[in-house]
Amino acid sequence: MIDIHCHILPGMDDGSADMKESLNMARKAVEAGITHLFATPHHLNEKYVNVKSNIIDRAVRLNESLQEANIPLTIHLGQEVRIHRDIFTSLEKEEILTLDDNGTYILLELPSGKVPTYTLEVIYELLLKGITPIIVHPERNKELIANHKLLFELVQEGALTQITSGSIIGNFGKSIQSFSKKIIKHNLAHFIATDAHNIGSRGFTLQQAYETITKTYGIQRTYYFKENAEQLLNDQSPTIEKPLPFKKKILGIF
Ligand code: FE
Numbered sequence: 282m283i284d285i286h287c288h289i290l291p292g293m294d295d296g297s298a299d300m301k302e303s304l305n306m307a308r309k310a311v312e313a314g315i316t317h318l319f320a321t322p323h324h325l326n327e328k329y330v331n332v333k334s335n336i337i338d339r340a341v342r343l344n345e346s347l348q349e350a351n352i353p354l355t356i357h358l359g360q361e362v363r364i365h366r367d368i369f370t371s372l373e374k375e376e377i378l379t380l381d382d383n384g385t386y387i388l389l390e391l392p393s394g395k396v397p398t399y400t401l402e403v404i405y406e407l408l409l410k411g412i413t414p415i416i417v418h419p420e421r422n423k424e425l426i427a428n429h430k431l432l433f434e435l436v437q438e439g440a441l442t443q444i445t446s447g448s449i450i451g452n453f454g455k456s457i458q459s460f461s462k463k464i465i466k467h468n469l470a471h472f473i474a475t476d477a478h479n480i481g482s483r484g485f486t487l488q489q490a491y492e493t494i495t496k497t498y499g500i501q502r503t504y505y506f507k508e509n510a511e512q513l514l515n516d517q518s519p520t521i522e523k524p525l526p527f528k529k530k531i532l533g534i535f
Pocket of ligand 1 (some may be wrong): 361
């Protein structure tokens with residue numbers, strides 16, 4: 282399996298602390314059936330600044346260490362970029378790293394509490410530059426939880442989304458789990474990824490999430506997500522299903 286979002290690079294953010302932990306995470310990822318990982322350290326969130334050149338250096342080193350340790354896992358380049366007014370300055374300075382450095386997709390993180398007023402504008406500007414933003418874990422954003430229609434608008438604008446595997450299996454609570462399922466049901470999710478930070482509570486739960494998706498929506502939906510991750514890896518466009526709008530709330534049912 283392919284995981285497009287995780288914090289496995291050593292000493293960059295709140296994920297792996299050092300190379301030893303990165304190798305332990307890699308072993309767990311392999312045990313969990315993962316063969317390719319996009320390493321996506323935080324960038325421009327309030328705590329961490331991790332520019333492209335530093336991520337590339339660290340990813341090269343991790344790939345070398347994986348080979349030395351005979352761990353059959355390949356690390357791909359990526360970055361989790363917090364939405365920010367300075368994102369375009371950072372892009373001009375070549376600090377932003379698209380997935381596999383291909384210039385076509387980035388992981389875009391919203392602050393957990395809200396959707397900034399300039400979000401649609403940033404999505405639009407990125408698309409103009411040929412970069413498609415993949416909004417990570419929208420199911421954990423408080424404003425989107427309160428206003429599902431806003432997520433529909435972001436996807437209509439051209440953003441893709443990635444649901445975190447732990448959200449689907451209930452690791453972040455019932456309401457986030459139920460919103461995750463609604464997002465999938467309305468064709469507003471395009472990828473599933475672990476967003477793994479460690480080998481404990483934030484681990485590699487991709488297989489469990491796919492099992493839940495298969496049980497709830499059938500195997501075709503699981504294939505859809507797996508194929509989309511493969512398309513990214515192969516530098517091809519993922520399949521985008523037509524988003525379905527949320528109906529008006531009637532008797533408490535969406
Ligand atoms: Fe993350």
